[in-house]
Amino acid sequence: MLEIEGLTRRFGAKTAVDAVSLSVPAGQMVGVIGRSGAGKSTMLRMLNRLTDPTEGRIVFDGTDVTALRGRALRDWRMRCAMVFQQFNLVQRLDVLTNVLVGRLNRRPMLSSLLRMFTAEERAMALAALDRFDLAETALQRADTLSGGQQQRVAIARALLQEPSIILADEPIASLDPRNSRIVMEALRGVNREGITVLVNLHDLATARDYCDRIVALNAGRLVFDGPPDDLTAIRIREIYGVSEEEFAAQAAEAVGATPRLAAAVA
Numbered sequence: 404m405l406e407i408e409g410l411t412r413r414f415g416a417k418t419a420v421d422a423v424s425l426s427v428p429a430g431q432m433v434g435v436i437g438r439s440g441a442g443k444s445t446m447l448r449m450l451n452r453l454t455d456p457t458e459g460r461i462v463f464d465g466t467d468v469t470a471l472r473g474r475a476l477r478d479w480r481m482r483c484a485m486v487f488q489q490f491n492l493v494q495r496l497d498v499l500t501n502v503l504v505g506r507l508n509r510r511p512m513l514s515s516l517l518r519m520f521t522a523e524e525r526a527m528a529l530a531a532l533d534r535f536d537l538a539e540t541a542l543q544r545a546d547t548l549s550g551g552q553q554q555r556v557a558i559a560r561a562l563l564q565e566p567s568i569i570l571a572d573e574p575i576a577s578l579d580p581r582n583s584r585i586v587m588e589a590l591r592g593v594n595r596e597g598i599t600v601l602v603n604l605h606d607l608a609t610a611r612d613y614c615d616r617i618v619a620l621n622a623g624r625l626v627f628d629g630p631p632d633d634l635t636a637i638r639i640r641e642i643y644g645v646s647e648e649e650f651a652a653q654a655a656e657a658v659g660a661t662p663r664l665a666a667a668v669a
């Protein structure tokens with residue numbers, strides 16, 4: 404169970420995340436939606452402790468994550484793997500090595516530095532690639548892959564961390580609709596194996612299709628938390644003051660993506 408209690412982050416006078424409280428049971432797939440600047444990235448980054456909260460607490464299975472330092476903090480970062488919009492692969496390295504990077508913090512410093520991986524780790528990495536139909540690309544440079552393939556490599560890398568949670572920050576914003584579906588299905592597949600997934604999405608339709616629960620932020624505040632069916636067009640208008648199409652267009656513009664719903668109704 405991941406518990407977020409009054410989580411707040413201020414940057415100077417700006418409150419990016421404002422007293423957000425949430426309890427996420429293990430194994431849930433949570434979609435986080437909101438306009439540009441709503442605080443979605445900041446919230447995810449706080450969960451991983453890439454950004455420190457100004458106030459509030461994050462508790463995971465009884466451990467106060469907000470208080471972790473040193474080795475314990477590195478261990479936490481292993482347990483909650485991040486997936487980013489731009490994939491963050493090392494382009495000049497081969498795909499297999501990129502996946503093995505997910506093991507680095509799990510190993511003694513010297514073998515990490517020498518990038519020595521065991522046969523078992525290589526087998527794990529190949530199996531992770533194989534489940535996403537990418538085993539044949541293992542020895543190719545990462546930059547020879549399409550965006551959708553690169554994002555699946557990034558998810559395979561996350562899996563090598565053996566995480567309890569995957570935090571995905573706009574993982575499909577740079578992808579076309581077909582690759583977006585493949586990547587969302589990959590995330591749903593790992594979620595069904597018991598890994599909790601929190602995914603920032605600009606596209607409401609995708610959030611509805613794939614998530615068990617939707618959390619909406621507006622100006623840092625939690626303005627909706629419930630099952631996808633409860634987030635009706637009327638609720639969207641109540642929360643954001645615009646139609647669902649306008650919301651989709653604004654949110655997509657912020658991440659440089661094509662709004663699926665807006666495109667569909669245009």
Ligand SMILES: Nc1ncnc2c1ncn2[C@@H]1O[C@H](COP(=O)(O)OP(=O)(O)OP(=O)(O)O)[C@@H](O)[C@H]1O
Binds near residue numbers: 446
């Ligand atoms: N390091 C920072 N320094 C100053 N302000 C920041 C910083 N990071 C975020 N902010 C501000 O905090 C607010 C929330 O930003 P955040 O990136 O979390 O929103 P978001 O919902 O993820 O938006 P987007 O979809 O555009 O990425 C914004 O007003 C942003 O400008």
